[in-house]
Amino acid sequence: MKFFVDTADLQEIRDLAATGLLDGVTTNPSLVAKAGRNFLELVAEICQVVDGPVSAEVAATDFPTMLAEGQKLAAISPRIAVKVPLTPAGLKVCKHLSANGTMVNVTLCFSAAQAILAAKAGAAFVSPFVGRLDDVGTDGMALIADICQIYSRYPSFTTEVLVASVRHPMHLVAAAKLGAHVATMPPSVIRLLFGHPLTDKGLAQFVADWQKTGQAILS
Numbered sequence: 140m141k142f143f144v145d146t147a148d149l150q151e152i153r154d155l156a157a158t159g160l161l162d163g164v165t166t167n168p169s170l171v172a173k174a175g176r177n178f179l180e181l182v183a184e185i186c187q188v189v190d191g192p193v194s195a196e197v198a199a200t201d202f203p204t205m206l207a208e209g210q211k212l213a214a215i216s217p218r219i220a221v222k223v224p225l226t227p228a229g230l231k232v233c234k235h236l237s238a239n240g241t242m243v244n245v246t247l248c249f250s251a252a253q254a255i256l257a258a259k260a261g262a263a264f265v266s267p268f269v270g271r272l273d274d275v276g277t278d279g280m281a282l283i284a285d286i287c288q289i290y291s292r293y294p295s296f297t298t299e300v301l302v303a304s305v306r307h308p309m310h311l312v313a314a315a316k317l318g319a320h321v322a323t324m325p326p327s328v329i330r331l332l333f334g335h336p337l338t339d340k341g342l343a344q345f346v347a348d349w350q351k352t353g354q355a356i357l358s
């Protein structure tokens with residue numbers, strides 16, 4: 140399973156890339172607004188830091204402008220995945236860009252029917268938002284199960300299921316059990332994955348007991 144970080148904070152991306160566990164980055168207009176940086180410069184810098192797909196979202200909603208924006212974003216790096224909304228115009232852009240070898244991430248997916256459309260449009264990734272579905276009283280993870288099951292029945296569908304709007308570690312674990320290809324998580328959630336109180340307690344005991352030996356491995 141691939142781990143992407145869902146942020147436009149370059150320092151957070153650098154820190155997490157240093158773990159060697161990061162496979163890519165997703166950004167969205169809200170995250171870019173929060174970062175307060177020039178979008179094109181920021182995306183180019185992220186591509187220097189992370190050796191994997193970097194999702195950068197178009198801003199327009201009409202087909203010709205979205206296509207032109209997508210082409211401009213794709214020219215930054217071959218690792219850019221142009222992010223388009225799951226609308227008729229967005230899927231049309233997806234079809235055009237994918238046919239020319241550009242990765243496209245179809246975002247704001249909230250139904251299995253929409254995910255089928257994204258696959259038919261040749262998307263490299265589809266982003267179902269589990270947390271936002273949970274927020275409105277719908278089982279977000281049930282959507283991931285449906286999409287994984289449907290995609291597995293059609294070998295010609297090469298679209299990867301990119302679980303988005305992940306709010307806590309159990310979202311990740313549930314998505315992994317279902318075989319989702321990718322999860323994009325905020326830095327705070329990625330950091331939570333590492334922690335367990337018994338790990339901390341056990342390590343404190345081992346450190347204390349090692350000191351009693353009076354030895355040093357590196358002398």
Ligand code: E4P
Pocket residue numbers: 145165166167246266268270271303304305323
């Ligand atoms: C995915 O690409 C989106 O940027 C993201 O996961 C949205 O998450 P949110 O619902 O927490 O804003």
